[in-house]
Amino acid sequence: MEQSMARAPISSYSKTQMWLHWSVAALILVQFVAHDGMEHVWRALRRGQEAAAGDWPLAYMHIVLGLAVLVLAAWRLWLRAARGVPPVSGMEHPALRLLAKITHLAIYALIFIVPLSGAAAWFLQVPGAGLVPCRRQECAALSGAAPHRRRARPALCAEVECVAADAGLPAGLASL
Incomplete structure (x- = not known):
């Protein structure tokens, strides 16, 4: 008699899988909302201040929680591979299933890439690794805008210049 190596499909996520899911989500939310202290410390250290x-x-809270995201996300992926996940209903259009898989992959990639880049910046002093210059496009758009709009947000362009300098990028980035 031959034993099957395939495991039976599970019908629901385990309590641990659900706990890991919501723990990672909550930690990411805290990191997103309470990042100012890390931003200020990082910028001061990069400027020698x-x-x-x-x-x-x-x-320090930002560092610890970022490392916790990595550990919990790795545990979550390991548990997903070891235990499996419930099957999808099969009722979705194939294009939606593909979109869901791509979105899922992108979210998992970000869950690992963002804390790893922060760790590379903090622990290995990799220039620019921990930066997320989300205002650069807005500043570039303002630099080509009418003069009255540029004067309305001078601090934004100065901030982009600081981020660029901190990352070792060329000066004049805000005027691109």
């Missing part, structure tokens, strides 16, 4: 004492606890 002293960071404010009140920013250090938030920076």
Whole structure:
């Protein structure tokens, strides 16, 4: 009699899988909302300045929670591979199934890439690795805008210049 190596499909996620899912989601939300302390400390250190004492606890919290995201996400993937996941209904259009798979892959990639880039920046001092310059496009758009619009947001372009300098990028980025 031959034993089958295939495991029976599971009908639902385990409590651990659900806990890991929501724990990672909550940690990412906290990281997104409470990143200012890390941003201030990182920028001060990159400029050779002293960071404010009140920013250090938030920076350390950011580091610890980022590492926790990595550990929990790795555990989540391991559990997914070891235990499996419930099958999809099969009622979705093939294009929607493909879109769901691509979206799922992108989310998992970001869950690992973002904390790894932050760790590379903090622990290995890789220039620009921990930066997410989300305002660069807005600044570039403003630099080509009418003069009255540029004057309305000068701090934004100055901020982009600081981010660019911190990352070792060429000066004049905001005027591109």
